[in-house]
Amino acid sequence: xxxxxxxxxxxxxxxxxxxxxxxxxxxxxxxxxxxxxxxxxxxxxxxxxxxxxxxxxxxxxxxxxxxxxxxxxxxxxxxxxxxxxxxxxxxxxxxxxxxxxxxxxxxxxxxxxxxxxxxxxxxxxxxxxxxxxxxxxxxxxxxxxxxxxxxxxxxxxxxxxxxxxxxxxxxxxxxxxxxxxxxxxxxxxxxxxxxxxxxxxxxxxxxxxxxxxxxxxxxxxxxxxxxxxxxxxxxxxxxxxxxxxx
Numbered sequence: 001x002x003x004x005x006x007x008x009x010x011x012x013x014x015x016x017x018x019x020x021x022x023x024x025x026x027x028x029x030x031x032x033x034x035x036x037x038x039x040x041x042x043x044x045x046x047x048x049x050x051x052x053x054x055x056x057x058x059x060x061x062x063x064x065x066x067x068x069x070x071x072x073x074x075x076x077x078x079x080x081x082x083x084x085x086x087x088x089x090x091x092x093x094x095x096x097x098x099x100x101x102x103x104x105x106x107x108x109x110x111x112x113x114x115x116x117x118x119x120x121x122x123x124x125x126x127x128x129x130x131x132x133x134x135x136x137x138x139x140x141x142x143x144x145x146x147x148x149x150x151x152x153x154x155x156x157x158x159x160x161x162x163x164x165x166x167x168x169x170x171x172x173x174x175x176x177x178x179x180x181x182x183x184x185x186x187x188x189x190x191x192x193x194x195x196x197x198x199x200x201x202x203x204x205x206x207x208x209x210x211x212x213x214x215x216x217x218x219x220x221x222x223x224x225x226x227x228x229x230x231x232x233x234x235x236x237x238x239x240x241x242x243x244x245x246x
Contacts, residue, residue: 034191036065039151039184045069046103046144048136048154051209052090053240055155056200058188063098070101070149074139076112077132079215083235086207094204105139112214120216125163128216133167137174137183145178153184158197160189161212202241210238 045062049055049071062069073091078084084107095102115135119128133156144152152175157167164187171183187193201208210233211221222232 033061033064033196036061036067036186038065038067039182039186042151042182042184043068044149045151045153045184046072046140046147046149048072048074048140048152048156049091050075050154050156050213051087051207052094052204053197053201053206053208054158055091056094056204056206057193057197058153058155058158059094059098059100060196060200061188061193063100070103071095072103072105072140072143072152074105074136074143075213076107076109077136078213079109079218080235081107083209083213086236087209087213090207094206103143105143111135116214116216122216124161124212124217124220125166128214129163130166130170132214133170134173137171138177141174141178141181141183144175145181150180151182151184153186155188158188158193160194164189198240204240205242206240207236208238208240 045067047055047058047062047069049058055071059071071091073088075084075087078087088104092102092104112132112135115131116128119126119131122128137152137154140152140154143149152171154167154171156162157164168183168185171185175181175183188197200206211217218233225232
């Protein structure tokens with residue numbers, strides 16, 4: 001079902017008001033991180049975040065470059081609710097730590113299931129993932145267009161398990177619906193980004209999710225684990241940098 005372009009029904013949880021947002025942002029300094037060059041014309045970015053581990057390096061890179069941005073958390077694919085809340089609350093904590101605005105969007109899981117109906121057995125990176133990314137970026141673009149952002153981007157692409165071309169295509173389609181809105185296709189994995197993502201995750205002891213997020217990803221990951229004689233995934237027990245967590 002195509003999401004309409006009507007006014008978005010978003011519950012905004014602004015964890016730092018605009019004035020404070022500008023004055024209290026942390027400026028992480030990493031001598032090994034190349035200077036991030038913002039695209040021409042970019043003034044305010046809305047960063048779609050899927051989780052703290054993936055967005056940590058993206059957030060700190062943009063902060064170090066002096067880019068004005070807020071986080072948009074819209075991930076109705078994440079299952080179960082316990083997993084969703086763990087990922088969201090951790091992202092909120094990290095945003096607060098850096099003085100970044102956080103928009104907590106709807107968990108409209110029924111809409112998500114409607115969008116991916118008939119694609120339950122698609123493989124990872126297949127058509128179901130395209131539909132999922134489309135839905136999340138459409139809502140991100142809608143909110144951005146309604147609230148004065150000129151650019152959207154996402155932390156999804158930093159994961160080596162994701163197809164960058166697939167993600168960028170979905171992002172660009174969503175942004176193209178609105179005049180004066182663009183999708184930033186920067187490859188956050190490059191120039192040591194993937195390694196810094198892991199280092200930040202360990203430094204912050206982020207929750208280490210063991211599957212992409214949706215119920216079908218959980219199903220398929222557990223099938224693979226069982227075929228290898230491993231236990232099913234346990235929600236909420238594994239954290240980066242804590243070797244004894246299982």
